[in-house]
Amino acid sequence: MKHYPVMLPEVLKALSPQAGETYVDGTFGYGGYSEAILQAENCKVIGLDRDPNVAPRAAELAAEYGSRFRLIQTPFSKLDLLGLDPVDAVILDIGVSSMQLDEGARGFSFMRDGPLDMRMSQSGPTAADAVMNLSQVQLEQLFRVYGEEARARHAAKVIVQSRDDAPLTRTLQLADLLEKALGRRGKTHPATKVFQALRIFVNDELGELFRALHAAEQALAPEGRLIVVTFHSLEDRIVKTFFRERAGEIEGGSRYAPAVEHTGPPPSFSLPKRSVTKPSKTEIKENARSRSAKMRVAVRSDAAPWGESEARALRVPQFSDLEALL
Template sequence: MKHYPVMLPEVLDALDIRAGETYVDGTFGNGGYSEAFLRGGDCHVVGLDRDPNVAPRAAALSAQYAGRFRLIETPFSKLDSVGLPPVEAVVLDIGVSSMQLDEGERGFSFMRDGPLDMRMSQNGPSAADAVRLLSQVELEQIFRVYGEEARARHAAKMIIEAREVSPITTTAQLADILEKALGRRGKTHPATKVFQALRIYINDELGELCQALVAAEHQLAPQGRLIIVTFHSLEDKIVKAFFRERAGEVEGGSRYAPVVERTGPEASFALPKRSVTKPSKAEVAENARSRSAKMRVAIRTAAPAWPESARRALRVPSLSDLEARL
């Protein structure tokens, strides 16, 4: 399937490429953003990715743009601990890439049969481990919180019953169980939200995002831009809350309630636009995966004087608990 860098025109507009500046593409994937940045001006780009399978694509870009591009194999949550100087922009496209979804052997999608894996880094517990070892209550919590699945309890119950008969090791097996358990309602496959929830859990995507926000806050140069594209409501809520807190805002800001000034550390970000930017109708028509995308932008101001953590408490089992059971 063709690779689409989601909301590329909007990202480029927010980035405002300038010669000599250094940009971090924190979710390199298939290199769509990085290549567009390099083409857009005489800038330098550092790609980050925890997926070792992106190495050939990164090597090709490095050869094509000698001295202007390099890849560092690391989670984007560690972007401030890989020895980079202050950078002028950090761009994060949160979630799974088209490349990962389209490779059946990676186990991200119910549309292609393959091992029930879902690991971006290919280390640690897999989705198959989760459905094998977690309790019904734990699975229900994951499906309800990370997938916002209304029938999470029934989905978890049917998985527990199925695994007592035989191990669930492939995407097709799990998708079939969920289709029988939840039934078809409309165009969306009944496995969609559960697969999303397992992927988010196995890769600790929300925890990684929280850490990445703080890392970017420390890595950006003055007036540096932090550009984040999300695809899930929980991701967007985390980004929205972080940006507004760091911009010195609390509750309010609607026509019924004014923005309340925060007392505490000096604001470390300014928000050029408080609302989200969404993809154009033309993009959604061409690439259905972009339909849930939202982009938020913040501009770096003062040095951070905030707590190191941006993590929000979520009532879900810890990934480390699953690791301990392997």
């Protein structure tokens, strides 16, 4: 399948690549953003990825662009620990890459048979471990919060009943079970949200995003841009809250109340646009995976980064009790 870097024109416009600047592509994947940025200007790009399978593609870019590109195999949440000089932009595409979805052996897709794995780093507990070991109540909580699945209780129930008869270890095995139990409603496969929830949980994606925003705040130079593309309402909520808090805003007590000025430390970011940018209709038509994408942008001020004790509004849904079981 052709690789589509989601919202590439919008990302490049927000980035506005300049010669001599250094950018961090925090979610390298197949290198779509990195390659486009390197082609746009005589700049440098540092790619980050925790997936070891991206190494061959990174080697191709390094061979073509020499010292202008390098890959560091690391989670993007550790950006501030890499000892880099202040960078001019950080780009984060929060989602599973086409490369991962299209490789059945990785277990990310309910459209291809493979082991029920879903690990981006290929270490630690798998999605099969979660499906086989979490209780029905815990699975329901996981599907309802991370997957926003309205039929979470029924999905959890049928999984627990089925695993008592035979282990659930394959992607199509779980997808077929969910399709029979939940039935189809429209074009969306009934396994979509359950697979999404399992992937987010196995890879601690929300926690990684939370830590990556803090890390980018530390790593960016003044006037540096932080560009984040999300695909899930929980992801977007985390980014929106972080940006507005760091820009000196706190949400009012209701959706009708205006934002109020923050009385804490000086704002560490400014917001060129408070609302999200969405993909064009043309892109959605050409690449259905982009339909839920949202992009937010913030610009680093020259104020000192906030400390953890100063960050009051930002919270991430946690399932520490579930994680301890795996």
